[in-house]
Amino acid sequence: MxxxxxxxxxxxxxxxxxxxxxxxxxxxxxxxxxxxxxxxxxxxxxxxxxxxxxxHFQSKTALLTAVAELAMSRLTEAVADALSEVDSADPIVAFEAIGQGYLEWAIANPTHFQVISSRTLIDFDGSDSLRGQNEAIRRKMIDLLTQAQQQGKLAANADFDHLVLAARAFVYGLARMVVDGHFSQWHPSEPPSLALRKALHLFISRMTNLSEAKS
Amino acid sequence: MxxxxxxxxxxxxxxxxxxxxxxxxxxxxxxxxxxxxxxxxxxxxxxxxxxxxxxHFQSKTALLTAVAELAMSRLTEAVADALSEVDSADPIVAFEAIGQGYLEWAIANPTHFQVISSRTLIDFDGSDSLRGQNEAIRRKMIDLLTQAQQQGKLAANADFDHLVLAARAFVYGLARMVVDGHFSQWHPSEPPSLALRKALHLFISRMTNLSEAKS
DNA sequence: AGAGCATGTAATCAGTGATTACAAATGGGA
DNA sequence: TCCCATTTGTAATCACTGATTACATGCTCT
CATH class of the missing domain: 1.10.10 (Arc Repressor Mutant, subunit A)
Structure with missing residues (x-):
């Protein structure tokens, strides 16, 4: 290739x-x-x-931005693949699959993940492609939550914005902790990736079930 | 000064x-x-x-590691202050306060936060001070969860490791999203810091209440 | 074929982390 | 008190970086 x-x-x-x-x-x-x-x-x-x-590139930043656009496309594909492999009609399962796909891609491609999530190496805001693909994932998440609510699988007054924000922060945090080497010495006997999957599932099930959080 | x-x-x-x-x-x-x-x-x-x-410093990395050690001390102080201002005996309130303190410090000192959470600019693993202070916060979180469980405020079979991992990832993710400029254009009318506080509270109350997550 | 444009080269600039040989100052032991 | 070893700072230098400029080349279209 x-x-x-x-x-x-x-x-x-x-x-x-x-x-x-x-x-x-x-x-x-x-x-x-x-x-x-x-x-x-x-x-x-x-x-x-x-x-x-x-x-061909005005600056080093422009070159790395081009790299980031490719990397972001791969991430989008990975997320789409993860979604397409879900054989449940439950939107919350799909929601979790997005997180899984994102996380797995970031762990499998740590350096590319670093590139796309940096804001000093690349010009994220200046790239329609980067902003667009990022926003597309975010919108997909909101769609799924909307479906979940319509199916009565989410509290009627669930705050999508906060929920999506929390989910994004959570997955992003996990990914960055891995990429930033926060697990370099990992004492629990469990392998990190399994712990991450469990933590993600714990998060999703807690955050999305019908029980209501007290304000 | x-x-x-x-x-x-x-x-x-x-x-x-x-x-x-x-x-x-x-x-x-x-x-x-x-x-x-x-x-x-x-x-x-x-x-x-x-x-x-x-x-005085073997390398640029060594100099920045010294900076990181000071910054980490300030973060530890900020977290301790946040804890001391909690006037509830509820360990879960204290748990949330740690997250709040961490988050607020990171937002108020974004560049210092970048330094201490980097693993390329500094030699984190090589600094007893950095590892120690980091671990101290983590241990404090586990202590609080233990107290909560003893007071019957947490599921008897709650998995502390996964809970602490999730909490750390969540707060770290929020902080990094801010610092990495992921909120540079923020459409919801709500000011970011308020949204963060709400998301944090949502997270804590969902993750720590007695209701059990289905495996 | 020739004009004009896109593309690559060579030389150069200022700034970087790092190393070396050397010079200056400090402080403890005689 | 004096001297000398150790600590600390200097000067020169290296290889490397991103970036800019003036110039050379060759492709393409009329």
Missing amino acids: AKAKTPRRTSYHHGNLRDALIDAAIQLVEEGGPDNVSVREAAKRAGVSPGAPFR | AKAKTPRRTSYHHGNLRDALIDAAIQLVEEGGPDNVSVREAAKRAGVSPGAPFR
């Missing part, structure tokens, strides 16, 4: 430098995290001079 | 360079976040040559 690493090139022009740079940047991200990416190294791997990338 | 910014110095030796460097680094962190810190600039502000800091 990836282009040949050898930067052999016969013509003066590269032909597809933009994509080659993104590929190289992804490779660098996978090798050593976002901090491992340098424009020069990406240029070198594309077999091109250090200044060339700036014809 | 801070030393004079003017690096006027009469003697060859600085006298207190180590502390001055930490002060300068804190100042830089407050001005523009962790990425704004450079050893050279800290040295300049301390009125000293670019190489001098390396007599």
